[in-house]
Amino acid sequence: MKLSVIILNYNVRYFLELCLKSVETAIENIDAEIIVIDNNSPDDSCSMVKSLFPSVKLIENQENPGFSKGNNIGVAQAKGEYLCILNPDTVVAEDTFLKLIEFADDKEKLGIIGCQLIDGKGKYLPESKRNIPTPKVSLKKILGKDKDYYANYLKINTTGRVDILVGAFMFLKKTVYDAVNGFDEDYFMYGEDVDLSYKVLKAGYDNYYFGETTVIHFKGESTLKDAKYAKRFYGAMQIFYKKHFKANLVFNAIVWLGIKLAYVFRRPPTVLKTESKSTIIYGNKIDSSLKNQLQQPIKHNNIINREVPDHSMIIYDLNTLKTKAVIEDMKQKAKQEHIVFRFLPKNSKFILGSDSAVTRGEITHF
Structure with missing residues (x-):
């Protein structure tokens, strides 16, 4: 089998339906499977999948073990040479997977491929391609200076090597995923995509941003919505630094302070309502x-x-x-x-x- 599309779902039944319909069309000419892992959604996601998508392999978790573990559960049952880790609030184009497979088959030491992501208003999402979030880079990002955080050296429609890709869409060989032990389950939510990208780089593979196909990611880069969200987000950053940047203790202490200050002084998100006429x-x-x-x-x-x-x-x-x-x-x-x-x-x-x-x-x- 060439491709396994892994979709971890939690409580977004209608977005999942749209996503699955786009994926089914995109794999029509590929030897592929779709695996949906549901993390104990309170909505009717599972019954919808069973009713409308009988060919989809559905894994129903009886609890919510988080993003990393949920995806690892799905990948463990995948049969494809390639994996696509895909958010349920996404829409792929008809030729997205065909283009990626053609690109990937020609590469040696291939790590993860990401693509051009846009949000629900059609705007490009800069987290589609990022640099390694070293303590220095992340501290500057926390302070509102994100020039070095994103991989702006690559133009949006081009293709080239990058360091970090986003978990909403990750395309890679299953052998690579297994070689680095998949997503680190110390992360419940947020930060696991940065960690996986970095582990793949350290293992000697090349990550790529592929700007020649575009995927809709409705939610886009999440904004801090409440204290629980913020605690998880910054907690994930702390896990990442502890695992990968242990040496520079003084600088890490400065980063911890920056994280705490950003948490304390975070601003509630502003939602601008567009009135349709x-x-x-x-x-x-x-x-x-x-x-x-x-x-x-x-x-x-x-x-x-x-x-x-x-x-x-x-x-x-x-x-x-x-x-x-x-x-x-x-x-x-x-x-x-x-x-x-x-x-x-x-x-x-x-x-x-x-x-x-x-x-x-x-x-x-x-």
Whole structure:
């Protein structure tokens, strides 16, 4: 088998449905499997997978053991030469995996490949490619100077070696994952992707950023939402430094102080609500019960148009549209601040999107 797509889910049933539909299309011409690990979600994620995706291998954990352990459980049952660690709040293009396999098959000492990620408003996510977060680099990031944190030497649409990739999308050989013992289970959530990337580098492999395919990651780079979140985030940073940067004790002490100060003085996230004054639907005519819930006036187009007025809600009907075309359109329209996007998954009775990295997304049922 060529590819195993590993999706760890927790309580995002509707995003998971959209994700799985995009993955199923993307692996149509690949010898591949999809493995979903559910970390004891309180919603109906598991029953949805069983009903709509019978070919998906579903692992139902009876507790929430965290991101690292959950993924390790899934990878242990994977049969593919390659793995794709994929968040459930993502959408892949039809040719994403084909492009990555073609690129990967030609490389020696291949580590992890990441790709271009955009958020739910079509904006590029800089965490798609990062440098090693040394204590010095991370301290500067905490203080608001992130120039050295991100791998800005590579342009967004190019491909090249990088150090650190993001756990929302990681493509690598299973032999490499096993060689470094996978995700470190000392991390419950956050930091495990940095740790895995760094372990792979130290083992002598090359990590790559592949800018020639784009994946939507709705939530984007998480912002500190509450004390519990902040404690886990900074706790993960402490684990990473303790494991990999033990020698410089004085500088580490400065970093600990910076972490504590950032935790104490963190600001609550600001969510800017975009008020839609019109709706634009790309695709076939949609259900009248949905139209009754949308902002008037409603304009319907069978093809994607580049020019749209500000304060529009754009609905992409994936019953007819290609995901790749939708992603490219989002990237073009991301320059307009007051546009929001919604997806109508194939054969579904809801639309969804995410206008902010700090909310659980927006879902409308019909």
